[in-house]
Amino acid sequence: MDLTINLKSLEFENGLGEYEREFTYLRSRSADLTVCGCGHAVFLYNLQQYLGISNKSHLQGLNVGILGGGNIGKQLTMVLLGVPGFRPCNISISTKRPETLSEFSRTGVQCYYDNGKLAAWADVLFLCILPSHLPHVCAELRSHLPAHCLVYTFTSAVPLHRLTLLLGHSFVLKPQYEFVAGNSVQMWLQHNQVAKSLKDKEVVTATCPLSMTGELKTQWWVCALLYGLLNICTAEGLGSSQALQLLNEIFQTNLSTGTFICQSFVNSSCASTLTNSEEPFPWIHLVDAQTKQTPLSSYLSGHKALQKCISALYSKTFSGLSDRKCEMKE
Numbered sequence: 353m354d355l356t357i358n359l360k361s362l363e364f365e366n367g368l369g370e371y372e373r374e375f376t377y378l379r380s381r382s383a384d385l386t387v388c389g390c391g392h393a394v395f396l397y398n399l400q401q402y403l404g405i406s407n408k409s410h411l412q413g414l415n416v417g418i419l420g421g422g423n424i425g426k427q428l429t430m431v432l433l434g435v436p437g438f439r440p441c442n443i444s445i446s447t448k449r450p451e452t453l454s455e456f457s458r459t460g461v462q463c464y465y466d467n468g469k470l471a472a473w474a475d476v477l478f479l480c481i482l483p484s485h486l487p488h489v490c491a492e493l494r495s496h497l498p499a500h501c502l503v504y505t506f507t508s509a510v511p512l513h514r515l516t517l518l519l520g521h522s523f524v525l526k527p528q529y530e531f532v533a534g535n536s537v538q539m540w541l542q543h544n545q546v547a548k549s550l551k552d553k554e555v556v557t558a559t560c561p562l563s564m565t566g567e568l569k570t571q572w573w574v575c576a577l578l579y580g581l582l583n584i585c586t587a588e589g590l591g592s593s594q595a596l597q598l599l600n601e602i603f604q605t606n607l608s609t610g611t612f613i614c615q616s617f618v619n620s621s622c623a624s625t626l627t628n629s630e631e632p633f634p635w636i637h638l639v640d641a642q643t644k645q646t647p648l649s650s651y652l653s654g655h656k657a658l659q660k661c662i663s664a665l666y667s668k669t670f671s672g673l674s675d676r677k678c679e680m681k682e
Contacts, residue, residue: 383549385529389506390428390546391559391670392527393478394435396504396577398669400476402602403584413442417474419467419489421447424506425480427546429456434547436672446470471496479505486510490518497521500587502580512639522637525580527573550670560666562659574662575648576641582617582633591630603661610655617648 400414416432418425425445432438433456440460445453450463457463471477471493481489486507497503503524505515512526543549550556557563561574578599585595596612605611614623617633626633640646652658 386424386427387546387549387555388529388559389424389527390431391550391556392561392573393428393504393506394431394550395561395666395669396502396525396580397432397476398435399577399581399602399665400502400584403581403588403598413439415473415475416443417470417477418443418445418480419447419470419477419493420480421445421449421453421463422480422482425478426453426456428478428480429461430545430547431550431673433459433461434674435669436674444470444473467492468496471501472498474501476502476504479503479507481507483507483509486515487518490515494518494520499523500584502584512642516639522639523580523583524638525573525576526642528642547673551673553667556667556670560663562663562666572642572646572649575646575652576638578648579617579636579638579641579646583636583638586632586635590632592626592633593628593630595633603658603665605658605661609657609661610651615647616651619647 397414397416404414418429425447429443429445432443433440440456441462444462444464445456446465446467446469447453447463448465450457450465453461453463467489477493477497479486479489497519501521501523503519503521505524505526507515508526508529510518512524515526516522516524543552543555550559581599582595585598590598592614596614599605599612603612614626614633617636618626622634625631641648
């Protein structure tokens with residue numbers, strides 16, 4: 353609870369000069385970025401979990417690694433613990449000060465300081481660290497990351513190409529956000545925790561990657577995410593037809609919305625070798641998927657109904673979100 357509400361002399365803005373007041377919008381922008389980042393990360397987790405129909409995850413759950421115990425790492429952990437069916441034993445956090453995460457340890461989350469151990473264990477690894485720490489952390493991760501581990505980074509100041517070089521790992525997702533003018537300042541500041549924000553339907557709608565109404569815009573992130581799911585199918589040894597069937601089932605597509613086919617993801621030449629074949633899709637380099645026009649970006653932009661299917665699944669991700677095991681000391 354904000355004790356300064358209606359007490360103007362104690363509010364943050366009271367001590368600011370006229371020039372400084374011009375920058376108060378940065379508070380909402382920071383909150384916007386945190387909520388969107390965590391929301392999109394949880395959407396990624398849910399989609400990977402859906403793919404568990406064909407692998408171990410439907411029995412054991414995905415191993416989720418969070419590297420960094422600062423604000424982003426804590427907020428993401430809280431949201432994940434509120435996802436229906438999520439088990440605390442499926443999340444581990446590596447941080448230099450694991451003793452500060454006792455609120456999570458008590459729920460069954462493993463908290464320690466061993467970045468290499470975390471990387472070797474994780475199916476998806478969220479990097480929640482400062483850009484200045486990245487070279488040292490990447491050096492620790494480099495020889496431990498399994499090929500199937502999807503690395504998702506919140507470190508926005510480091511270019512994607514440099515990050516993949518530092519990690520020696522190309523299976524990396526890095527959301528790119530573009531700020532635009534908006535009037536949603538209060539929406540981002542009305543909740544003091546991301547887990548609470550993502551229970552607000554207005555906030556969820558504003559963070560939806562394909563129809564964002566807030567002050568953030570994202571490009572190609574959804575396409576890169578779908579290519580990432582395709583890579584997971586390839587790593588599991590699934591044939592192209594089975595992979596497409598899974599994706600169409602997950603997003604509940606049909607002929608009227610635009611069903612995923614081979615040509616949705618690869619060029620015609622490659623698609624011709626996969627159609628009516630049990631060969632897996634080739635491994636997709638996610639750097640290209642996030643920086644260049646692809647068959648999928650062209651396909652998705654032309655199917656508004658398919659975009660609605662993806663957006664509906666995004667909203668559904670947070671429909672059962674609870675505060676269970678998510679309370680933190682203010």
